[in-house]
Amino acid sequence: MNFDTYNYSQQLKKDLEVFQRWQVLIEALSEANQTAEILDITKKILAFDVHKSEIMRVASEHWYPNTHWIAVAFSNLAKMTSLSHTQVILPKMQKVAELHFEEFPNAAFQFTKAPLAAGGYYLEEISQNLRVAYWDIVNKRFYLDTVHFMKLVQTEAIQIAGVEALTIFQKRLTAISYLLKDNEYSIDIVGLDMTDTQNLMMQQKDLSAEILDSLFVEAAKQNFVLTLLQNDKDGAVLKIGSVSLEIIQYRDQQEHAVWQYDIIDNNKRVTIYTLFQQLPFFANWYEKWFNEVGLKDKRAVFVD
Incomplete structure (x- = not known):
């Protein structure tokens, strides 16, 4: 088979254009400070198919799955609420970021893919493997897991942090849900909102x-x-x-x-x-x- 240098260079050009579009999305997410903007960029990241590149293939410790970018987007929303500090930490040898909320120094949270055909992700406390919420960006849904959250507040890490820490965490999640609701999300955080504790x-x-x-x-x-x-x-x-x-x-x-x-x-x-x-x-x-x-x-x- 004859090797066509020109055709090869053109395919490389197309591949580089794919990665350029990907870079633009990641940079935009790092700079986004409006809820609608964060949600729109994250949705595009989830839909992006980097494997459209035909020659260049991703095999790098710095290539991260969708769950990582969901965590980054959620941290952006958490920071917007300005209730307490949020850290995004990538542990050594891992591919998905952990979220550390200042009010719970002994707990770490991570997103996992929900086993649903409709899509969506679970926010989980890592050490106890307890879900906090379900977040579906594509279908605009944010739901609290009332069963696991009830168990989570009784764990040692949360008990040590105390009632004030739980109060801050509940306000944080409620504030994020308000941001999402303003962007036409279906919200269900029953029992979490301190201003809505009846019925x-x-x-x-x-x-x-x-x-x-x-x-x-x-x-x-x-x-x-x-x-x-x-x-x-x-x-x-x-x-x-x-x-x-x-x-x-x-x-x-x-x-x-x-x-x-x-x-x-x-x-x-x-x-x-x-x-x-x-x-x-x-x-x-x-x-x-x-x-x-x-x-x-x-x-x-x-x-x-």
């Missing part, structure tokens, strides 16, 4: 008396008093200082008993996750009866 719906209707009775028993063991509501509400209330956790029942149009959590906190600093962190008996009860009393969230996207 938190449970998974199931028509709970058995055994479930609520067991919470009365567990609370009493820890010297907490769960009492029946005395006003026009039907349910029970647990007082924790100036904060009240109300578990309320009402009837829907089909006469089913619908249950919800209402957290009454005039200072707007306590959420259901704060209570999970501070009240292990409540978290244990919640986990035991999760299929009935768990928060109604977007469970379909969280695949184990």
Whole structure:
């Protein structure tokens, strides 16, 4: 076969143009400081096919997968909220960046690919392998994993950091979700927003008396008093200082008993996750009866 030097040089030129377009995207992401801009560039990065190059092939320790760029984009959003410092760290011999949030010095987070045909990524705490959220840039979805987040706030790393750190972290995630919502995202962060701690719906209707009775028993063991509501509400209330956790029942149009959590906190600093962190008996009860009393969230996207 004859070697055509000119044709070879033209193909190299095309390959270099591919990598030039890639470089422009990465540089743009490094400089982006507006939510819409960050999301648009990241979406283009995810869709980019560098393997359109026919001669030049990527085989480098400095070539990173999509999960790495998702982490970089998320860190940009986190920095925009200006709540506390965010570090992007690339551990030696790894290909995906870790996110370190100042409020949790003993925890590290990373994005992994979600096993879904629709796409999307999980933000996970690495050491405990617990998901925080699901982020789908293509289909504009951001959902909190209420099950794993409940477990995360009880881990040693989060407990050591304390309630104030959890408060900052919740505000951080809420602020990011607001940025995404302003860009027409579907958002579900049930229980996380400190300004929206009421009407938190449970998974199931028509709970058995055994479930609520067991919470009365567990609370009493820890010297907490769960009492029946005395006003026009039907349910029970647990007082924790100036904060009240109300578990309320009402009837829907089909006469089913619908249950919800209402957290009454005039200072707007306590959420259901704060209570999970501070009240292990409540978290244990919640986990035991999760299929009935768990928060109604977007469970379909969280695949184990």
